[in-house]
Amino acid sequence: MHPTRANPFRPTFGVSPTILAGRDSLLESFTLGLAEGPGSPFRALLISGARGMGKTVMLNEFEDAAAAQGWVKLRVYPDSSMLDTLTNTTLPEAIRDQTGPGDKRMLTGVSISGIGQITTAADPDHSHPTPTLISRLRELATLLRQRASGILITLDELQSTDINHLHELATAVQDLLRDDFDIALVAAGLPEGVERLLQHEGTTFLRRAERIHLGEVDHADSVAMFLETTTAGGRRIDRDAAELAAHISVGYPYSMQLTGSLAWARATLDKTDHITTRQVESVRDEVIRRMGMQVHEPSLHSVPDGELTILYAIAELSDNGEMVATGDIAALMKVKPNALSVQRRQLLRRGLLTVPKYGYLNFVLPYMREHLLANPQHRPL
Helix, strand or coil: CCCCCCCCCCCCCCCCCCCCCCCHHHHHHHHHHHHHCCCCHHHEEEEECCCCCCHHHHHHHHHHHHHHCCCEEEEECCCCCHHHHHHHHHHHHHHHHHHCCCCCCEEEEEEECCCEEEEEECCCCCCCCCCCHHHHHHHHHHHHHCCCCCEEEEECCHHHCCHHHHHHHHHHHHHHHHCCCCEEEEEEECHHHHHHHCCCHHHHHHHCCEEEECCCCCHHHHHHHHHHHHHHCCCEECHHHHHHHHHHHCCCHHHHHHHHHHHHHHHHHCCCCEECHHHHHHCHHHHHHHHHHHHHHHHHCCCCHHHHHHHHHHHHHCCCCCCEEHHHHHHHHCCCHHHHHHHHHHHHHCCCEECCCCCEEEECCCCHHHHHHHCHHHCCC
């Protein structure tokens, strides 16, 4: 066995995998959209998906694709200072990077960590008005137009964004698009949270954005990911072992990386560069346990007792992960079905439940059933 082989699997949220599985067509469409011009529908994208489904990874991949075409990426974060940071820190830094030290532009009213208080103005006489988000974006976009490139703005955890901030950001992007500047906005969030935000009048522009829902990776793409990632790391994996790993990880991108990482670790302990079905099967229970620790426990944090009771009822009624009738859940809880409506709606918004068909519910996250049944101490009395 080679002693220095690094584990190529990356079961860390938001970290791009060695091999991206099942998302190549989305990446290709986005790459083409940047090259198409301001009229491309892929200049405004909304990505939704459950936790661990690879939303942040897709943002990373889109940023890399934009950088390859010379675009400048601007990340914004859904906190109370989102627009202030973008307008007074992120954009001035990007403008400064494009103008270089020889430019006569002066900075005004901007505090950048590690540099201190600096200022920017279009001229030494300070005759121009205070810069706004739109004016800053226009200034950067004008500089980039000379280089035949543009601006990519990415926003993660969209469901946590203040609606007024989102409205102002979307309005600024739309304003530049109307004037044929090269700018794109890609935002990602949980499905129900995204839908809730889009109900507000201030999100009209985003309602017209191209919608991408990240679902499970199909089995063939999952198998290919295990084969290619293992090879990229300098080891080999049996086809049957890759098939088993794909089965265990059920097309969920995070559990795919987790399963591969643990199987790789098992092979390391076995002092072999050959991953077999025995090693993959041996980590199945650890995959489920880690999913509970790293995915389910954080997802269940602060979920009130009324909603937890519904989740435990589904876990008890579900047969090997099958969907459960709402009527059966209500019967087990000894209430009428309409008494579940409020909690049901909240669980859908949290991204914990899905409606596979009318009158039925099921878990969104794989192995949630196993986690709940293994932890009865969390069940409300």
